[in-house]
Amino acid sequence: MNTFSLAPLILYLPLAGLLFNGLFGRGIVDRNRKSGERFVGWLATLMTFGAFVVSLTLLVSLATNGFEAWYVPIMDWINIPGANFQVGWTQQVDTLSVTMMLVVSGIGTLIHIYAIGYMHDDPDFSRFFTYLNLFVFFMLILVSASSYLMMFVGWEGVGLCSYLLIGFWFGRVDKNGAPANSNAARKAMVMNRIGDFGVLLAMFLLFWTFGTLDYTPIFDGAVEMYKANHVVQFGGMSLSLPTVLTAVTALLLLGAAGKSAQIPLYTWLPDAMAGPTPVSALIHAATMVTAGVYLLVRSNVLYEVVRDSGALILGLISTPDLVAWTGALTAFFAGLIAFSQNDIKKVLAYSTVSQLGFMVAAAGMGAYVAAMFHLITHAFFKALLFLGSGSVIHGMEHGHHEIAHGHGDDGDGHDGHDAHHEDDGFDPQDMRYMGGLRNRMRVTYITYMIGALALAGIFPLSGFWSKDEILLHAQTHEMPIFILLALAALGTAFYVGRQLIMVFFGKPRHAAAEHAAESPALMTRPLIVLAVLTALGGLLNAPYLTKAMAERNEMHPRGFWFLLEQWGEHSIPAIHLTEEGVVHMPHTPVVLSPVVAGLSMLLAVGGLLLAWLVYRGRPRTWDEADRLARTPIWWWNILPLNTFYSRGLVPLFNRFAAWSAFKLDGEFWHDFIHDRVIRDMFVTFAAFSSNVLDAQGVDGVVNGAGAVTRRLAGALRLTQTGYARTYALAVFLGAVGLLVYFLFMAN
């Protein structure tokens, strides 16, 4: 027995938590609100934490067992000997999956703790924690799977949890009376379906080609078959392996685009912010949305085979390049859209889309380890930012409550509170009502600052290192992608600066912000832990400072196994395909490039500075128009160049950002494609099914059968005259007939 056999516990623990809370949680909370909440919340937290501890033992097991992948069978699942089709519930414990397990269960634990404070007094407290454990359960299935099919079970499961948690407050309606939350949940489901459809098709193709869905045989088989110039037969068609893999990888990209909110399927993620903030942090920033990136990284062998073969889609672009471009364009455009958002969580949502774009771009360029590195640091700092924004919202709501009720005067203020609420249209998530919160919420301010600076890419916080690694790879491999990503990085720093200034600096623009108060310790402590992780996360894969140092240290690679680059080597082989076949290359160590690092630092500081110049002290009141919404006249007096900037670039850029946000994103993607095309198509099809197929087709057959029977019966009943003689005659004639037959015809 070795410690690997503990692996199934990472699934059983959350399962136990969700079953217990699902069955008894409501009763426990209802019996005694205070202790019940504590029990249910901490039970769920403990289960997730247990999974984290088990993941840690798996990490140690891997380190002491030579980092080789270990397969832990749980049970058989599908076994069809006739088709030679076998899928089992088997966990694959390798460096990649353990990395993901640690991220999911570790960040998950912190967010569970935070949620105990955040969800306090919610009528559905126990339902929330049941869903959270369900999510952790499915997410751990996803990352620990050893086959595409088992991975898909987790993939669909987390999609379900995402749906359930976005629509957690499904009864809430927006100003127009539309059920905004449940609509958002449904939208996430539908957009993800499109991606899932790609994953399904990819799995069909993989099974047809390789006869299995398990990762390892597929990846080994792909390389073997590629070397042997294998031809895949599809009925009468025969296709070369790279062609098939091009289709597979393109379909997997579609799946990743759905789950990781990439162009063109990203629209669901900003809407998903309707869910409770811990959900936004856990599912829609740190873990679930990175499943698409994980899928790309996991399938790296397939992409490398396609890259090496030079197979193109329609002769235009190879799938790895398509992945890189999708990521880079998403990173750039989502960053732009973030400029025009006033909702604190929406800014972070578009930022998540943009950062996921960085990871996808890295995966597309073959920098799988860099993608994973950014995934981890992003999980740290984006979880921190979301939880911080939740704390801000909590504080704003507290402040609003305070002014509405007067200080401690709860007795008769209730009606006035509601009327007040209606009148000023106060929104605790709208950054225009905030301002000056740095004095009211110290802990939140400092931790948020760390997260935001890491997101902007400021040295030496974790975001700097991971983003820098991606930029470095892009700079040496794909120049156009590098330019897009560099612009995206600049944009990131700009919207981060704008958000910081609007939320924490200046003067409060609303009474609620003046009365905002720091959140309870249950919420701020996870923030502190995450802030520490954010600050130090860069050490996970810090580059070597000089080439000589790298060469010296590479001599003793074991000593640096904890560096992601060497840790990941065991599950993300740096394969290199040559004319002769496959060569496993030793990893090239990441060496700090002063040029790229300097440039990325320059971009980060420049973006923040730009934001400071534009938004310092703005907006002065909550209803003042955005600084970029009109021409900033004060610029022209400084330099003639600024005229060009303010008159030409800013309005143009601004219009473009607004156009991206309102026309391209809002009207085109959200309203036109989503509502008009997809929904109306579905409605038309449903109407056709109901009115034509069902009413005329199915009902016609059934009614027709009835009518035919009736008419036949009407004809047949004429023979039943009731006269005995008729029957006698029939018998007689029958007898005669039989006689005639036997006498004359039978022989």
Added chain:
Amino acid sequence: MPSAVDINWYIALSGILFVIGALGVLLRRNAIILFMSIELMLNSANLLFVAFARHLGDLDGQVLVFFVITVAAAEVAVGLALIVAIFRTRKSINIDEINLLKG
């Protein structure tokens, strides 16, 4: 062998009796007559059995006739009872009026 009558005559007589009986069943309306016609048909068959039994020198035909007579007697007993019952309720034994099973 004292028999001088050819077997064909028996067959012909039996056939004629059977046809008369059959026509009676098909054409008459009085239930009593119907019964008599049925008896006629049964007896035409009996005649044939006996004739062939003798012609072939085999007793099986004779035995069969006893069975037929027995069954016919039973049938008449049941049938007449039915007719009496019908007459009591409907004051008629015209079988064309007994058509409750008309479809």
